[in-house]
Amino acid sequence: MNLKRTFGALLTVLGIVGLIYAAVIFVNASGGAKNIKSLIIYGLLGLVFFLSGINLVRTTKDEA
Template sequence: MNLKRIFGALLTALGIGGLIYTAVIFAGTSGETRDIKALIIYGILGLIFFVSGISLVRTTKDES
């Protein structure tokens, strides 16, 4: 059981969740300032989590 791979998968899942939540907010937005701020914040956090999770999974070597 490799802890780094599990943490990478968790970060990836959180990133995907953040990006999906951003898409849901984008679909229901009316263009107010609060909506745009939420889009930017959740989108950037989702993207950072997703990229860092994928990177962590790719760079971690399997050791049995």
């Protein structure tokens, strides 16, 4: 397995974890400013990691 594909899979998993954590914060939010900031930060980081990981896996060619 290629190192780039492994790194892409790791980024994808980290992105999924970040998005799930943002969803948990959203469900348990009471409306405080700290909750909204952390929701935005974890959501955006999760989205960036997820999309970059998916893109890295898709664009990396297999070399057999």
